[in-house]
Amino acid sequence: MTTSVALGALKASIDRMPDPAGRTEAAALEAELATVHGVRHAIAVSSGTAALHTALIACNIGPGDEVLLPASTVIMTVSAVTAAGARPVFVDTAEDGRGMDLADVAAKTTGRTRAIVPVHLAGRTDGLLDLAAFAQSAGLQLVEDACQAQGSTTRGRAAGTVGSIGCFSLKDGKIISCGEGGYLLTDDDGLAARAAAYRTHWLTPAPGAPAASRRGMNYRLAEPLAALARHNLKDLDRALARRRDQTHRLYDLVGEIPGLTVHAPAPEDAPNGYSALWRVDLDRPRDFSTRLAEAGVANSVGTYRLRAAHQHPACQDLSPADCPRAAQAVDQMLAVTLQQQTTDTDLHHLAETIKHAAKTWTEGR
Template structure:
């Protein structure tokens, strides 16, 4: 390998710098422009998945080996995997006693010299506690990354989910309100972080502040052009998709609320959820078993169908666990989150409501 100061090395670096950014493909670039216009941020960076978006955001923030990242124990394993992929250690934070967001006292107690970022996870389109987290990270100098993969279109305090922290991460996987089969994107008002994210997703073949092309290792997290074109098409009807999802959630709540053993989880003050899922807190005996029974009866839900488990209790995350987090465990086990897709008809929602009410009555007999 040539010396960094040699003519050969300088020539190689210059050649790398002249290489076109493969992510400046037309459809991807246009999608990023459209996302900026739709969500009101300075920059958007398209990537290959929602998990890739979180990994890219962490890498753009310089997070890696020897660092710790705080995240809620009430999360999906994909968020944990993204932190681990960067070489950082995930540190799980307990839920608040009411199940809304992270326990700020536990968050503060687990913030240490190695802590570099907090990841807020907006499960089922809810952003509980995001403004308190933003205030905490501003005061402590930590980065705040939002996992908003399930929160496209949710607003809190007049702000779009994913635009409150330093970077917001989204998924374009089927089932999301904005989808193209597979893919993801980041939103940010920090142009330096956007440049680093764009460089990282394509083997660092483009320049970033203090990191010219070819000076760092990156990955291939590029979004395929046909998928970018499909996402652009679906973005044009995003307002209609958002309205549909909100009405679906509202319709299921109207039909189910009042059923003994199911307490509706209402939106926080100032929040307008996107309707990703209808949400209840189960007060029935053995709520996880009840959720599994609903799944068997044709009602998809987070714990019964997808086996959502508090992260510190998940087998794949056991090496990161450090003690019990009782509020997180109870929050997950008592959660009934019933998601929707654009293909769910009024009749299908009506059948789900009948099933939920019937099974709840049977469960308590």
């Protein structure tokens, strides 16, 4: 969305701002999100991390509980689990590099395990339905971190609607954004009521928990931001088609070059094109991603310093188990960040930069 359009939508939202007791824009956004995603409830919150934290609280997860999540995740997912008072347990990557290793999930499930949190990095939903089947058989909640997966599907099912509750981000760069914000999706009336109560200091009731009977947080989405999100939501189909087209266009422009392999999705998955994704089979792959970042190709490892969570300095107090396949998968991940405003000229520049970097890296220059 252009700056002028954004400012126009913001001014319009301020002009029709409701009284302090109402949340007209946020309530309308929730109704529209629920309709678009085909679920009973959407709950708007202030960020994707707030959505994850709220979802865990709504699932009654807290101190003494364990939550399984992929070691190949961002630190924000880990922070949401610890904020709920639970212990994150990191799961290794599957042998084929797609999603969480189900054998490791089963091995690390204990009597204290309450939930599994798959994380759809780069819009990928690898192995989600098998993981959902395991969670159901084990009596565990499945809380989807779909913050990068607006519009992704697996066997026709939308990311964020497969588990008990799905969590999304509206931060800039997402398929649909409003600067900062998030939302949750669920068909469970109880989860929705607890999430709505928690995000506003429990000023609204939930089943078995009257208003003001529990502590909550101020995770409300500001009305002007909700108005921007509504404005952008109208263009979801177009925005999704554009991001997918950008990703495939970049793949075509880069072509087949030694040392880079397109990380193709499984046949049943239709990712949203959040990032173009390759596996780096060059020496020192993390250094290669850093070189690309320095050359202007924003990517998860080189720009944002993504590393397997069990190796992250902020997670060492959790005494994490080693997850070697996850560490390798993250180190070899080249997830190139794209934006709605990325032009065809930009894509040509990105492709030429990637090809030149790979060629000179291979030649040792």
